[in-house]
Amino acid sequence: MPRGRYSLHDPHDHTPLGEEHFHCAPGPTGWRYVAQLTSPSGDHSGSVDLTLDELGRPLRLELNAASWRVRGAALDGVTWVRTDPSGEHATEGNVAAHAFTGTSPAFLIATARLLRLTPGAPATRVRLVTFTAPVLAPRTLDQSWALLDRSAHPTDTGPLTVDEYQVTALDTGEQHPVHIAGDVVLAAPGIELEDLESPPSSFSAPLPDPDA
Structure with a gap:
């Protein structure tokens, strides 16, 4: 069960945005x-x-974030409820999209898991809903994902398989690389x-739920 810490920053001017302290694991229903x-x-x-x-949905x-809350799931595309800070009003949204995305590294793992690409295969287009900080405002976007390379790197605990993706924002054409090992x-x-306290998990071997 990997536990660790990501630092987040603006990808353009590198302004620090904070840190994300996480734990995650495959489980009986998929991944959390x-x-x-x-x-x-x-x-x-x-x-x-x-x-x-188990299919990545x-x-x-x-x-x-900032007293705003979003709860969502895959339902007729993706569906969510967004609640304002006062708690008095809630708005519901639904988009014919494949999944959610956002600034958290969790969404990169989720999209890679959903697409299950093979190295060298043509790029795959995916429609996602993101929630932008600080008020979690929803926005629909289209991306193209391609798995460029899959390589094994020796470590003290055995080979570590690293996938190198190329992600393209279809509205701007901007491309960037993403490197993923297991669920990290x-x-x-x-x-x-x-920081990472334990090696990434493999999706082929279910592990306990993070809150179990």
Whole structure:
């Protein structure tokens, strides 16, 4: 069950955005990722709780940021409820999309798991719904994902398989690399893996639920 810490920053000007303290694991229903977010000053700034089914679809998503909350799942595309800070009003949304995305590394793992690409295969287009900080405003976007390479790297605990993806934003044409090992993001724009207490999990071997 990997536990660790990512540092987050603006991918364009490298302004620090805070840290994400996470733990995750495959389980009987698929995969779960739980994280607490802190601001650059160290204050608590939000949380992420994402559960995928065995096919990589979002069974349950809960995001919290600046007193805003989003709860969502794959239902007729993707469906969510967004609640305002006062708690008096809630708005529901639904889009014919494949899954959710956002600044959390969890969403990169989730999209890779959903697409299950093979090295050298043509790029795959995917429609996603993201929730932008600080008020978790929903926005639909289209990306193209390609798995460029899969390589094994020797470690003290055995070979570590690393997948190198190329992700393209179809509205701007901007491309960037994403490196993933198991259920851990090793490197991506705006994301640095700062600490990892145990090796990444393999999706082929179910492990206990992170909150079990």
